[in-house]
């Protein structure tokens with residue numbers, strides 16, 4: 001790919017044309033292919049010529065000279081466009097590479113991803129070098145540009161400055177601004193954010209909302225401000241209200257909100273028959289959710305509800321491509337498109353047996369053929385955490401009785417504890433634990449309590465968090481310290497400790513947030529961690545989301561942020577962080 005051109009260089013395009021003239025032979029011809037014609041909503045038969053990463057012809061002809069290319073007899077298979085995930089969070093324990101590899105095996109060959117992790121961690125220059133590197137992947141990677149961090153950073157305005165945000169918005173791989181987790185600020189008069197939305201529209205890019213529970217009036221206001229799509233509808237009526245207010249609606253099915261069944265069922269009951277303005281997202285689910293598939297699972301749900309096949313496939317491909325103004329590149333099997341094609345053994349089974357991505361097999365006859373570029377992560381300042389400080393005696397004083405009550409995977413309520421906090425160990429008879437967040441640089445900490453997280457938890461430490469800071473939870477201070485020390489020693493990760501014994505750990509050597517393990521291994525490790533937590537009284541199903549969203553001020557009601565214990569509704573710091581002087585080691 002050449003940066004000066006929209007995708008292909010003049011020379012490459014001349015070569016594509018020469019294939020049709022017979023001067024150059026294609027690399028591959030998919031012969032006798034029954035494929036879904038997106039535009040006619042019909043299954044048609046054609047020969048599909050591929051040269052490099054592009055479909056150069058779809059029609060009845062075969063090349064005049066029948067040698068020099070791989071010929072694939074497609075008899076008995078059904079070809080559909082590669083699936084697109086329009087709303088990926090590419091650093092949810094996995095990393096962008098391992099996500100792309102895994103997603104590709106289930107036919108999702110294009111990912112449109114959150115920049116938040118990269119934006120917070122890297123300089124813009126290094127981040128863009130990394131984006132360039134990702135272009136070497138067989139999957140196609142696009143990005144979105146955040147306007148807020150979904151938490152309270154004391155130096156928020158320095159981080160989200162117009163220069164950096166604008167550079168991101170202008171980047172050719174960036175397709176949209178958002179998601180707008182900070183929309184209340186926008187409504188309350190934040191003109192800087194509004195001007196970034198304006199800039200996004202000026203660049204003909206999209207704006208993604210994040211509008212859970214928003215009223216019709218709020219939806220209308222945010223449409224007026226430039227929002228195009230939202231993925232937070234939890235009922236058919238909410239999805240329909242969004243549509244009525246001019247939105248494109250992304251129907252979500254994720255590890256904490258597996259709502260697609262309800263959404264589709266209720267939309268049908270509400271009389272919806274046209275699905276052109278809907279598409280699917282798995283919204284950054286954690287690894288375990290992707291064990292048996294990704295977008296293909298969502299298409300299956302739609303098919304099971306009797307949605308016409310073309311609509312079901314379009315919601316995973318064409319509708320997304322058209323929405324992002326990429327119809328010329330993605331979303332259909334047609335001349336000129338990037339050669340992302342899924343081969344199915346039946347029209348009703350969207351899990352592909354073979355997958356082409358950019359014209360290369362990444363799965364063939366059920367075998368994984370994905371070739372990852374090797375990425376030297378530390379070249380891009382993505383390396384294991386080097387915490388050169390440790391926890392000291394003073395850090396273990398817990399005195400505030402104001403704590404966080406976890407009422408599902410991610411929703412919290414304030415509560416006041418009546419337990420005796422002077423002890424080294426809390427009772428295993430109730431569900432309150434010590435909770436500590438420590439700044440990654442060791443310069444501050446917040447000590448509080450969490451109720452409803454676990455009952456019999458010795459100690460647990462995690463560098464996986466929404467802010468990159470360290471979370472330590474447990475009943476027993478000695479176990480918490482052992483967990484922290486171990487997490488520090490392995491350069492970041494999640495560590496579960498009981499009576500000084502390490503029960504389980506997930507190493508996260510990429511900035512303490514991402515694993516470098518292939519998804520299959522990571523899924524096993526994550527599932528074991530969830531199981532161990534459940535055995536210890538964790539009542540929910542996504543421990544990683546609980547950790548990630550302790551700091552998330554786009555959710556109610558009380559959060560642990562680098563600015564302090566935070567009351568979301570009243571936008572007030574309830575308790576400021578305690579300053580520490582890190583003793584360097």
Ligand SMILES: Nc1ncnc2[nH]cnc12
Nearest residue numbers: 089092150181283284548
């Ligand atoms: N807002 C968000 N929703 C889902 N997953 C996320 N990961 C990071 N931010 C997220």
